[in-house]
Structure formats: structure tokens, C-alpha cells
Amino acid sequence: MRDRIVGDKLTFTDVLRFILYHFFGPLESEVYAYYEKYCPMLFKVEANLVESNPYYFKLQGAIRCFEFLYLIYEEIVLFDIIPLQSGDQVKVLSRVDFFEHRPEFYENEGRRRNSGNLPMSILYVSSNILEYLYRGMDGSFFPRGFLANDFAEQIETIYLRLKTLNYLFTEETTVKVFFRDILEPLYPEMSLNDQNFFWRLFKPKDPPSLD
Numbered sequence: 001m002r003d004r005i006v007g008d009k010l011t012f013t014d015v016l017r018f019i020l021y022h023f024f025g026p027l028e029s030e031v032y033a034y035y036e037k038y039c040p041m042l043f044k045v046e047a048n049l050v051e052s053n054p055y056y057f058k059l060q061g062a063i064r065c066f067e068f069l070y071l072i073y074e075e076i077v078l079f080d081i082i083p084l085q086s087g088d089q090v091k092v093l094s095r096v097d098f099f100e101h102r103p104e105f106y107e108n109e110g111r112r113r114n115s116g117n118l119p120m121s122i123l124y125v126s127s128n129i130l131e132y133l134y135r136g137m138d139g140s141f142f143p144r145g146f147l148a149n150d151f152a153e154q155i156e157t158i159y160l161r162l163k164t165l166n167y168l169f170t171e172e173t174t175v176k177v178f179f180r181d182i183l184e185p186l187y188p189e190m191s192l193n194d195q196n197f198f199w200r201l202f203k204p205k206d207p208p209s210l211d
Contacts (some may be wrong), residue, residue, distance in 0.1 A: 008126060008127050008128075008187065008188055008189055009079060009124040009125065009126060010124065010125050010126075010127050010129075010130075010185060011110055011122060011123070011124055011125075012066075012105060012110035012122075012123040012124065012125055013109055013110045014185070015125045015129055015130075016032070016035075016062055016063070016066065016110075017032055018130060018133065019062045019065050019066060019133065020032060020058070020059075020062050021165075022133060023058070023061065023062065023065070024058055027058070030055065031055050031058045031059055031062075034053070034055040034056075034059065035055075035059050035109075036109065039106065039107055039108070039109055040107050040108075041107075042056065042059065042106075042107075043103055043106045043107055044107075063106065065133075066129075069129055069132050069133060070095075070098075070125075070129070071095070072132075073128075073129075073132050075126070075128055076125065076126055076128060076129045076132070077092060077093075077125075077126040078092075078093040078098050078123065078124070078125055078126075079091065079092060079093065079123070079124040079125075079126075080093050080097070080101075080112075080122075080123065080124075081121060081122050081123075081124055082114060082118055082119060082120075082121050082122075083119055083122065084119070089118075105123045108120070110122060110123045111123070127185070127186055127187075130157060130160075130161065130186065131157050134156070134157060134160040134161075154187065154194065157186060158182060158183070158186065161182060161186060165181075165182075167181065167182065174202065175198070175199055175201075175202040178198070178201075178202070179195075179198070183195075183198060
């Protein structure tokens with residue numbers, strides 16, 4: 001099994017909320033609450049049966065965005081993971097597998113039932129989907145036309161996630177908090193060399209020379 005499926009994954013619901021926030025800002029929480037309440041039936045009815053609720057259209061648009069990115073970019077991978085105490089069972093979903101099971105996932109907040117006595121599967125998405133989502137956002141860290149290498153793309157992704165979350169640095173923001181909130185969800189297998197770069201952001205300023 002390829003190394004890339006071990007980590008660097010986000011739950012489908014996390015990705016859906018990222019997309020909702022990207023398009024609708026603070027309304028994201030309201031639209032997602034609507035999804036939580038009505039997800040068992042929202043993908044079985046037409047708009048007229050929900051009285052053309054604007055949340056319905058916002059949610060459907062976010063789902064279409066997710067599917068568009070998944071279909072266009074072959075690098076994006078979906079995983080069907082059964083959480084077990086003895087070790088998660090991980091299956092890479094083909095495009096055919098996903099579209100066969102997508103109603104179950106959508107109607108159960110990113111989960112689906114398994115036969116036998118196994119827990120429900122959880123739908124995970126490779127976190128590189130955020131890179132493709134962010135590429136269309138305004139306010140890029142680098143100017144258009146800048147030829148970014150892998151590290152620069154990493155900086156760009158982190159910067160845009162900070163903007164998306166409206167993340168504020170406070171006196172309580174330690175390097176551990178920053179890693180937990182921002183870096184680990186995006187890059188759980190970040191190299192030590194790259195980690196050291198971000199550790200330096202929190203390094204205390206050198207005292208002034210007395211010479």
C-alpha cells in the first residue's frame with residue numbers, strides 16, 4: 001500500500017465545511033447545521049420539496065464543487081476507513097466505488113454502514129484537495145505568475161487556510177497550538193526540516209547586544 005494513504009487525510013465533513021466557508025463565510029455554520037439536521041433526506045428530494053430553502057442550494061453547490069475537484073484532479077484520493085481498535089481498515093476508493101456509495105456517505109454525514117458487526121466506515125479525502133480549492137481564491141500569498149516550488153506551495157496552502165479560518169494569533173498561541181490547529185491537519189507528515197522553519201516563527205527575539 002502506498003505511503004500517501006497512511007496520513008495526510010481529512011474527513012469528508014471537514015472538507016465540506018472548508019468549501020462552505022470558502023463560498024459563504026460565516027454562514028458556513030448555519031448551512032452545515034442545516035445539513036446535519038436534514039442530511040438523511042436532502043439528497044432524495046428536489047428543491048420544491050424543501051420550499052426552495054437557500055441553505056439547500058448552498059449545500060448542493062458545495063457538494064458539486066467537491067465532486068468537480070475530485071473528478072478533475074486525479075491526485076485527489078478518497079478513502080473508506082473502518083475505525084478499529086486493532087488498527088484502521090483502509091480502502092482506497094476508485095471513482096466508480098465512490099459514486100456507487102456516495103448517497104450513503106452524503107446521507108450519513110460522511111459515513112456508511114457495513115455488513116456484519118463492523119462499525120460504520122468514514123469517508124476521508126486526501127488533504128491536497130485544499131490546494132486545488134485554494135488556487136481559485138483571491139488574495140494569494142504569491143503574485144500571479146510566480147513559479148512556486150513545493151515548499152512555496154506549502155506556504156501558500158497554510159497562508160490561505162489561515163485566511164479561510166480567520167485565524168488570529170494571540171498571546172496564548174504557542175507553537176504547539178499552531179501545529180495542532182493549522183499544520184497537523186494539512187501536513188501530518190511534515191518533514192523535520194520544514195517543521196524547524198515554523199518553529200522559528202515562535203523563537204523568542206534575541207536580546208539586544210550590550211556592546
